[in-house]
Amino acid sequence: MSPPIKILSVFGTRPEAIKFFPLVHALERDERFDQRVCVSGQHRGMLDQVLEIADISPDHDLDLMQPDQTLDALTANLLTGIGKVLDEEKPDWVIVQGDTATAMSGALAAYYRKIPVAHVEAGLRSGNIHHPWPEEVNRKIVGSFAALHFAPTQTAAGALKREAVDPASIYVTGNTVIDALHWITEQIKQKPELATNLAELEQRFAGKRIIGVTSHRRENFGGGMEAIADAIRRIAARDDVAMIFPVHLNPNVRKVMTEELEGLDNVALIEPLDYPHFARLLDICTLMLTDSGGVQEEAPALGKPVLVMRETTERPEGVEAGTAKLVGTDADMIVSECNRLLDDQAAYDAMAQSHNPFGDGQAVGRIVEALAKN
Ligand code: UD1
Numbered sequence: 400m401s402p403p404i405k406i407l408s409v410f411g412t413r414p415e416a417i418k419f420f421p422l423v424h425a426l427e428r429d430e431r432f433d434q435r436v437c438v439s440g441q442h443r444g445m446l447d448q449v450l451e452i453a454d455i456s457p458d459h460d461l462d463l464m465q466p467d468q469t470l471d472a473l474t475a476n477l478l479t480g481i482g483k484v485l486d487e488e489k490p491d492w493v494i495v496q497g498d499t500a501t502a503m504s505g506a507l508a509a510y511y512r513k514i515p516v517a518h519v520e521a522g523l524r525s526g527n528i529h530h531p532w533p534e535e536v537n538r539k540i541v542g543s544f545a546a547l548h549f550a551p552t553q554t555a556a557g558a559l560k561r562e563a564v565d566p567a568s569i570y571v572t573g574n575t576v577i578d579a580l581h582w583i584t585e586q587i588k589q590k591p592e593l594a595t596n597l598a599e600l601e602q603r604f605a606g607k608r609i610i611g612v613t614s615h616r617r618e619n620f621g622g623g624m625e626a627i628a629d630a631i632r633r634i635a636a637r638d639d640v641a642m643i644f645p646v647h648l649n650p651n652v653r654k655v656m657t658e659e660l661e662g663l664d665n666v667a668l669i670e671p672l673d674y675p676h677f678a679r680l681l682d683i684c685t686l687m688l689t690d691s692g693g694v695q696e697e698a699p700a701l702g703k704p705v706l707v708m709r710e711t712t713e714r715p716e717g718v719e720a721g722t723a724k725l726v727g728t729d730a731d732m733i734v735s736e737c738n739r740l741l742d743d744q745a746a747y748d749a750m751a752q753s754h755n756p757f758g759d760g761q762a763v764g765r766i767v768e769a770l771a772k773n
Pocket residue numbers: 412413414441442443444445446464465466467468470473498499500501533534615616617648649650
């Protein structure tokens with residue numbers, strides 16, 4: 400038997416960790432691979448929540464998060480930090496996921512050492528370098544030199560081909576977030592105590608329709624965040640709804656949301672939920688109001704309407720499937736679209752269908768086989 404392929408898996412934020420853990424589990428079990436895990440610690444608390452639930456102990460933890468970090472300082476620290484790990488480990492392949500600073504820097508550090516990069520969740524494009532910012536460009540940078548591109552959908556594969564990426568290096572795999580969602584759902588089924596902490600809120604809001612909210616995008620900082628807060632306050636003035644809003648740890652989000660929304664009867668501003676509890680929130684909510692990428696992918700699988708508080712999306716499949724709708728960051732638009740779903744049953748039912756445009760929960764198997772073949 401040939402020696403195992405040495406892989407360095409690199410990630411650092413909450414969404415990367417959620418989308419990576421099923422792959423880390425699979426590579427760990429597979430004797431064809433010798434995997435090392437490097438976390439950047441771009442996120443600290445929100446990353447650790449995922450590592451704990453997925454039972455992953457990284458081989459390297461760069462622990463480099465700074466409060467209110469700037470993109471340039473973060474990127475500089477990531478490049479040098481991950482570079483050192485690469486020099487020590489000398490992997491055959493580096494795997495990165497998505498479009499974060501960690502993904503872009505991890506890939507670039509590998510490229511500087513002529514180590515081939517495999518890119519999970521490749522090919523998503525909004526076509527607008529300012530939305531999502533800076534993620535559209537981060538993802539394009541990785542796509543410009545990755546040796547393997549794991550595109551979640553045909554649309555993503557098509558975007559890569561239009562950028563003259565070698566079709567033989569592109570695999571349509573589905574998004575690993577659906578694998579993660581299936582795994583966590585099964586865990587909760589086996590151990591319901593993993594997701595019971597929302598019980599008190601569920602009781603407090605009994606009889607009301609729950610709207611789940613998340614918001615964190617850098618391009619929405621300032622006016623966008625204030626408009627989102629204004630919309631939430633106006634929607635929460637209805638006595639038949641309650642909003643559960645796990646507030647991202649980014650200080651630019653927390654400042655606005657606490658100043659604008661703290662103390663409102665129908666709004667629960669809570670700490671970021673771990674993944675089982677967020678899955679519970681997705682389960683009990685009537686709809687989601689979000690600017691998150693991952694939530695746009697999870698909600699259609701669960702048949703939960705999502706109003707996407709962004710100008711554009713690099714995940715058009717949810718909109719095409721009819722479960723997601725772009726509402727931008729105009730407060731009037733957010734309020735009116737939300738009220739329409741709450742007051743018009745036909746409009747609600749049309750969006751509340753479950754679809755799997757992002758995958759069937761088997762993405763990891765396809766990725767592992769493609770890695771083994773290459
Ligand atoms: C990052 C990603 C974004 C992703 C988001 C997911 C980049 C450029 N952005 O944005 O693509 O959608 O993560 O959530 O990579 N913080 C904490 N504890 C944490 C996490 C964050 O305190 O566990 C605070 C820190 O003050 C930190 C700040 O949030 O400096 C910003 O974190 P950062 O990763 O730079 O940006 P995000 O907005 O989280």
